[in-house]
Amino acid sequence: MIDFDYILSKVGYLGTYQILVILMVYYSGIPSGLNSIGPVFMSYQPDYRCNVPPFDNKSVYNSLNESEILALTTPVDGDGKYDTCRRYSYDVEECYTHGNDSFECLEGVNNTVSCVDADGYYYDRSLFTETVVTEMDLVCDKVIYSYAATSIYMLGLLFGSIIFGNLSDRVGRKPTMIVCSVGCAVGMLGAVLSPVYWAYALFRLIIAFFGYGMTISCFVIVMELIGTKWRTLVGISFQVSFAVGYMLLSGVAYGWRDWRDMQWACIVLSLPFGIFLILIPESPRWLFSVGKDKQAKKISMTMAKFNKVDLTEDIWLEAEKLGNENVEKSQEDENNETRSYSSSDLFRAPGIRLTTFKVMFNWFVNSLVYYGLSLNVGSLSGNIFINNVIGGCMEIISYGLCIIFMDFVGRKVLLAIMLLVSGTTLIASTIVNEYAGDDQALITLGVAFAFLGKMGISGSYAIIYNFTTELFPTVVRSNGIGIGSMAARIGGILTPFVIATQVWVTWLPNSIFGAFGVIAGILSLTFPETTGMKMLETLEEAEAFYAGQHMTAEQSDMKEQRLSSADAEEPTHFENKFYEVDLSTEL
Template sequence: MKFENILAEADGFGRYQIALFMLMVLPRITLPCHFLLNNFIAATPSHHCNISSLDSHGVFETLTPEERLTVSIPKQEDGTFTSCHMFLQPQFYLLTNSSNATQLPVVPCQSGWVYDSSTFKSTLVSQFDLVCNTKGLTKASATVFFTGLMFGAVVFGILCDKYGRKTILLVSYILAIIFSIASAVSTSFIMFAAFRFLTGFGLSGTSIIAIVLSIEWVDIEHRTIIGVCSSIVWTVGNSLLAGVAYLITDWKILLLTVSSPLVIAVATWWMIPESARWLIVNGKTGEAYKYLQKCASVNRRSEFTSTIKPQALCEVVTGDNQRHNYTYLDLIKTPRLRRITIYTSIVWYCVASTYYGISLNITGFGLDLYLTHFIYSIIELPTKFIIYFSLKKLGRRVNQVGTLVLTGVCIIINIVTPKDYWTFRTIIAVLGKGLSEASFTTVVLYTTELYPTVLRQNGVGYTSFVGRLGASVSPLVMLLEDVWLPLPQLVFGMMAVSSGLVALLLPETNNARLPETIEDIEQTRKSSFCMSTQEQSKSPLKIDMTEDTVQ
């Protein structure tokens, strides 16, 4: 008997599963807020040198603010004041004649900077003076965060498969809260970067556990809707971030605010069930049966206890050593699983790198930062609904291939389209972003279905690590524009198309039961046909055995 048969008796998609999904909403909303928080906390406000040191005799008191800047700071070609240089001495003659200003000697800012606080009360830039020679540190803060996510994905992948989903999820919540608070009270950029790395490390557990735990509790038919709804929660959180950031312009308070839902998540953690699949494959059938009984009770399946006995759970997993401690090495020990691991890592790397590459290069709509962020977030919503029906109708593989290839095509079209066609280029860019988001939605769901229960967190953790690596490398690819302006986009376009072709090599998982053991992955096509038509008709769920094997 397979787990899907047992889960069907308890109802694989009822009030129990909906309640579990709702318990994951708040921590899931927190994720995009942290992932994209750098757009606001590391924003660079208008600034110029602090010129107070030039006013040794109080002369500036008779001048207007504009005149003070005119005699103290050189102007750029476009007429704006420079941000990183000042005159050694006030040049009062510039008030009447500025024709020779470009020939005057200048020096770097001597007494720090003055920042415009009309948009942001405080940011990392104004707090730690991350401008001029140190302006690159604003991007470094994002890279540090994603690096923490990378390493966290590996560690939490191991811990979840060894100690269970629920316990490690609580650890993730607590770590994220502690290090978010530590980040907010940092007194130096190095201190902030260190705690921001650890915040990413902690949030990585929530990122990979939430989706896996939800998927493992639903039946075959409803895995797609759970995966897509999880992605919609991301979009909601991303959109809310724009509003929250608009209302809270102090980076410290903003950081604490977007982390606050995790406090509620900790308070409601006790209501979250452990994965019954994980309990069974680890020999804890008694505890798994209690959770399944609870599931049946909430879903009003009173006949579950009489239909399914505890002994039936012992028959779910056969062929694998239930006490075996699995590691990442098990992902490459057997041929079919090894191919899945290689292919999914390529797809994840390119999906993440392309997504962030597009996000960094879509031309704005001439709106302020908050509205632009909101628009870029909300345009993903129609994509979620379209991909839901497409995943149900066409399956995982076709959607993964199609969204990636079309993303690459959109990027390449924008490369060859003249810049005079601004409207057309904007439409294609937005379409490309929507398609790249669809590829992300698909790959997250697809990956959880490809790996067996005994290695699912390891598999998801590994691919998440590779994806975060792609996200971190994406800004570095942008530096290639110094070699040739369209080169970064060409790289992203080719990556999207090539990874789409790689996805063709993955097996289809639509309407197939989740594999429980490595043997489920490695079984041959021939053995998958050994189940007779009569046996299939007796199963509570219709299982497409031709799609249940891995090629």
């Protein structure tokens, strides 16, 4: 077996070849952003009321404006607001008979009828000519259907996280990417051609299912092509392409105001990745690990050529020697292993049990709040297209701050700061909006607070990925990440229903998001700090770490050097460092 880390040390940990591949892989984040945040525009809910012939027929009643039509035909609910799901049950034919601005047909009419049982709905189409909501009448009794479609999308992400991580390890990164690309294409085409709601929701689930598989495979392949020291930068930067994708969505929605046209435009924007997929190689690290050395060597030689490095026969011999030593060491470790580990081990000992619950809650909150703010941008005052772009900009700024400060400030403190910033600014935004009235300065301040909340939650979501890998020991690390990701998916599934509460109580969604953000931020301060710590290996080591006993990476290296000096006959092993991570889209 070839030790790919040794090959990387010769060809460069982040050379020209890796940069080109990374940029092509990053493009996958654009369709991911387009699909995940698409409902902001495609499922936009405009103002609506019942169709009220002949009063909205300009050839018969040409002097009535919208406010007057509402006052004449629409009943008022207990809160003094127009009940736009119903209208007065007047005789339409009689009104046509009178015509000429006569309202005799409305006199004495107090009974009401639902829009569905009367003449259907009228929608304000000044912003979008057609959305999923207006085409399928997802208002009034069916308003929950629109939010349910987004929850179904999040359910697809959950299914994708369960299936494709394992598939990628079994068949390879690139085959999984190809399968997922085809699946996403089928889902996007099916969604745009869907004639009814349930078909649309099903195809949205398919998009999410395969889209998450694409994200996992793309993220893993870039992580396996670079050196350890570049993984924080490249890993967080991977999420920037998602933000770019949903910023582009503003341009798509501005240019095409019909939801089907928007979906077709998203399909076209996704096509370049199909070309890049031809050029993106399989992961040589994975190929070496499964014994496909010939193909892996070919890719490695191409990498060396682009990076202007020669891989001599001596280098290959040394890489093979080190690889074989690693295999022998792994086999020894397996022989010494007396038991296998599962997710149940995350809850056995008190230290890791508490850490697991805190990690699950943190992932849940991050997903709940992140998608809550991203999908509810349409509720903010101002231009929906500009607001969506600003939200993306806040996300990119947040990623930059994480890259700069994460190693300097520490994972725990920065995570807590980001969550507390998000939670407190969302609560502030809610309070300001409740008392703003028509004061434009206060309205603008409320929007600014909301964007600060978006910046905070974007940063905390980026941090929790890295932090989780360091909080759990190697024997249960994958299980820890998996259970955190599952908690995040549950948060995403619930998000649309939290947003839906604004139909009845306008201030409730952001209050919920803000409160959860503050609680998660305070709870984050109880995590142990992992910055500069060596990776945990065993459950016993993890329990000691949670109890406050820890060893820095530098101390660990010094200990290993002393042990090596004490036993000169012991062979030196070149250890692989595997970066295990699970990534959701903002998928």
